[in-house]
Amino acid sequence: MVAPAGTTIPTADPAYWQDPYPILARFRERGRTARNDAGDLCVLRWDDAEWAIKGQDFINEGIERLEARGFRPGDPLHTWRSHALGVMEGPDHVRIRKLVTGALSKRSIEPLRPVIRAHAHRLLDRLLDAHPPGQPIDALKGYAYPLPRLVMMDFLQVSADEVRGAESPLVDARIPDCFGPRVTQAMRDTANRAIASVMAHVAGLYDARRKHPRDDFLTRLLQAEDAGGKLSHAELITLFSTVFGSGGTTGGAIASGILELARHPNAVAMLRDDPARWKQGACEEVLRLRPGIVELPQKAAHPVDAFGHHFNTGDTIAIPFGAPNRDPARWDNPQTFDITRDPKVFSLTFGLGAHFCIGQAMARYTIEEALAAWVERLQAFQLAGEARWAPFVMENRLQALAIQRL
DSSP states (O other): OOOSSSSOOOOOOGGGGGSSSHHHHHHHHSEEEEETOOOOOOEHHHHHHHHHHHSSSSSTTTTTTHHHTOOTTHHHHHHHHTTSSGEEEEEEHHHHEEEEEHHTTSSOOOTTTHHHHHHHHHHHHHHHHHHHHSSSEEIIIIIHHHHHHHHHHHHHHHHHHHHHHGGGGGGTOOOGGGSSOOOOHHHHHHHHHHHHHHHHHHHHHHHHHSHHHSSSSHHHHHHOOOOTTOOOHHHHHHHHHHHHHHHHHHHHHHHOOOOOOOOOHHHHHHHHHHHHHHHHHHHHHHHEEEEESEEEEEEESEEETTTTEEEEEEEOEEETTTGGGGGGTTSTTSOOTTTTTTTSSSSSSTOOOOGGTTTTTHHHHHHHHHHHHHHHHHHEEEEEEEEEEESSSSSSOOEEEEEEEE
């Protein structure tokens, strides 16, 4: 797609969402910032985006993003989001991050690698048994999305029944899209009903752990304590549902990886021949090229001049990750999928600084092992139809990914 001659990034155009990156590149070449057609000021270059995320002049936008989409105090999604790490700053953010990090660290992530591989191969056993060569495979439902769910269940030590009550209401809710550019009343109603159901279910799980403690994540959150006191009831509910719900974003990244591998047989051969050497590079390229979250909204913490603009306290910016993550000032040939890049040259996909994603290690390991297992088991494969991306979203999501074994 060729970038338009207009002056705004065309996020209202459904076609933009199929391949926004050449358009973002054209605007990045023109200047440090650009407006999208919703009026948001977008920061496009790596140095500016890194500075904004790591520094103290800009902070996460907070609950204002959700309120701008029509959610109000008292709405279940507003209540849930108000207690999320992503909207907190200062002492509360430090307190909760310390507590949840301590609860997560009780079980090291590294020993999960064989668990991830075992789940991946069991899913592939079922897929390949049910789909002989020549028959298309639904890589989304059959592999990319169920794998992170199974891994998270093992890590958090929750049962399928416990998970089902936290997941089922969310199937059609698309909570991340409620932060996106096009939110309807129907979306608000569906999201509020879903979150209310999830909050009630998770509250019941905590009640069960209070009566019958276990050596698991839920119990450790209940027991987490420091000088600032325990987590509140609302914080407990939001934390568990957020940590578990992050598997959807990981699943989207796995799907993106399978799509890129289907388009790059040379990368498939390299990854299959030496997975220990190339799986990290494959993962990092997927995260760089198609980040799970479309953009990071931020606001000025105080009056500041930046990117050629003056900001008053509370003025907002958006960082569309697809622009700085493909900045040629940081990467050579940044539009190219290249698993040989140095994986230590990180992208912005998991954030930086105080809000660096606490679940990034698990997500990375799951993506790495998922892609390595896929190319090990499918000796030859190709796309079986057009891959389409959902428009107007905050979480990059393929609508379909059919793969044909050869």
